Amino acid sequence: MKKTLMALEQIGKRYNQPDQANGSILEDINLQIREGELVSVLGPSGSGKSTLLRIMAGLVAPSQGSVLYDGKRIAGTNPGVGMVFQSFALFPWLTVLENVKLGLENRPMREEEKLRKALSVIDMIGLDGFEGAYPKELSGGMRQRVGIGRALVMEPDVLLMDEPFSALDVLTAENLKRDLLELWTERKIPTKSIILVTHSIEEAVYLSDRAIVLSRDPARVISDIPIRLPHWRDKQDPLFTSLVDRLYAILTKREAKTPEAAEEQKKKIEKVPAVPAGALTGFIELIDDLGHQVDLYKLADQLSLDLEDFLPIVETAQTLGFAAIQHGDIALTDIGRRFADASVLDRKEIFRAQVQQHVPMMERIIWILHSKSNNKMERAFFEEIFEKHFGAEEASRQLDILIDWGRYAELFTYNEQTRVLFLES
Numbered sequence: 001m002k003k004t005l006m007a008l009e010q011i012g013k014r015y016n017q018p019d020q021a022n023g024s025i026l027e028d029i030n031l032q033i034r035e036g037e038l039v040s041v042l043g044p045s046g047s048g049k050s051t052l053l054r055i056m057a058g059l060v061a062p063s064q065g066s067v068l069y070d071g072k073r074i075a076g077t078n079p080g081v082g083m084v085f086q087s088f089a090l091f092p093w094l095t096v097l098e099n100v101k102l103g104l105e106n107r108p109m110r111e112e113e114k115l116r117k118a119l120s121v122i123d124m125i126g127l128d129g130f131e132g133a134y135p136k137e138l139s140g141g142m143r144q145r146v147g148i149g150r151a152l153v154m155e156p157d158v159l160l161m162d163e164p165f166s167a168l169d170v171l172t173a174e175n176l177k178r179d180l181l182e183l184w185t186e187r188k189i190p191t192k193s194i195i196l197v198t199h200s201i202e203e204a205v206y207l208s209d210r211a212i213v214l215s216r217d218p219a220r221v222i223s224d225i226p227i228r229l230p231h232w233r234d235k236q237d238p239l240f241t242s243l244v245d246r247l248y249a250i251l252t253k254r255e256a257k258t259p260e261a262a263e264e265q266k267k268k269i270e271k272v273p274a275v276p277a278g279a280l281t282g283f284i285e286l287i288d289d290l291g292h293q294v295d296l297y298k299l300a301d302q303l304s305l306d307l308e309d310f311l312p313i314v315e316t317a318q319t320l321g322f323a324a325i326q327h328g329d330i331a332l333t334d335i336g337r338r339f340a341d342a343s344v345l346d347r348k349e350i351f352r353a354q355v356q357q358h359v360p361m362m363e364r365i366i367w368i369l370h371s372k373s374n375n376k377m378e379r380a381f382f383e384e385i386f387e388k389h390f391g392a393e394e395a396s397r398q399l400d401i402l403i404d405w406g407r408y409a410e411l412f413t414y415n416e417q418t419r420v421l422f423l424e425s
């Protein structure tokens with residue numbers, strides 16, 4: 001068994017923000033990161049992946065539990081890690097060389113030594129010749145190379161990467177992934193472990209030795225899957241695609257509930273994904289066109305959608321009873337098929353029934369509008385009710401989406417100017 005470099009023990013994180021009703025982000029996270037591993041962390045958007053990475057780096061303190069590095073509990077920044085951010089985080093007034101050298105700022109090292117190390121890293125990351133360039137003169141891919149260089153120059157045991165490729169175009173990202181993998185697999189860098197937060201299942205299966213999947217609200221580790229394919233991996237290989245399918249299935253799986261729990265669930269005020277009715281309709285039509293049942297991975301690929309955008313649509317189709325997931329495939333339910341085949345008006349009716357049945361927040365809005373003698377209510381009133389559950393910002397986002405659904409289903413009308421919801425008589 002390889003040596004454990006870093007361990008997370010019962011990590012929990014709670015933000016006590018005045019407008020965040022349920023501030024629990026992470027709960028009971030236990031992880032061991034071993035030497036020689038490239039580990040990816042997947043999870044729905046906003047689940048707490050970045051927070052987890054920042055806790056590992058010691059940039060954010062956990063509310064519970066501890067981070068151990070090399071067997072010792074860390075307090076403050078973790079000395080063994082270097083971090084790469086999605087947004088590059090470069091200083092625009094510093095050159096490439098100066099930006100990279102910044103990684104060594106607090107090291108007790110002679111200036112010539114820092115210079116030598118920085119130049120060698122710049123060479124390694126393929127930026128030879130650009131030492132004197134400023135970030136604005138560089139492409140996105142080159143900027144991220146600088147970001148990676150600044151972390152590597154510290155020669156960290158663990159490299160933490162927070163969606164390092166997601167701000168880049170596809171080809172640039174592919175190129176950078178291959179270069180990183182080459183540095184890693186050929187041991188050109190002394191890094192002992194890499195932890196990569198990503199939105200892309202394919203990226204996780206292509207690069208990593210282990211994929212950790214987090215749930216949401218709060219985030220817990222729901223899967224920890226070894227990926228034992230040799231590099232370089234062929235994305236068409238059936239073993240590769242079956243792992244991608246398996247991860248899709250885990251990420252889209254809803255917990256099986258007892259009938260009582262399902263009944264209880266129906267009454268609970270739960271967040272709905274921010275997917276407009278129009279997008280959902282298009283999605284259902286597409287599955288129908290593809291023969292009612294389709295591999296989730298292929299579907300995401302066909303739509304060129306990242307997990308971040310794809311999962312909420314899948315979740316909405318499931319929540320509203322239009323589709324079900326099994327073994328990595330998404331299939332339309334009977335209602336989903338009826339919806340796909342229906343006329344515009346009939347679709348509205350089906351949607352209306354599904355939303356009322358499956359979304360307690362919508363049921364509550366309709367009930368209140370019916371109870372009022374003038375059948376009108378200000379949006380702010382509903383926002384206040386939902387604020388108790390989600391905090392102010394999310395309550396407003398939830399209301400945007402419920403209004404979109406309610407209008408599409410012709411459940412009520414909404415006046416943007418007066419910000420009033422009302423039933424048409």
Ligand SMILES: Nc1ncnc2c1ncn2[C@@H]1O[C@H](COP(=O)(O)OP(=O)(O)OP(=O)(O)O)[C@@H](O)[C@H]1O
Binds near residue numbers: 015017047052
């Ligand atoms: N400093 C903070 N104060 C309050 N809430 C925060 C803070 N930082 C993050 N959060 C909340 O914690 C939750 C998790 O955020 P985080 O950025 O860790 O998720 P993520 O999985 O990395 O998201 P994404 O996939 O969208 O990048 C979000 O609801 C976010 O609003």
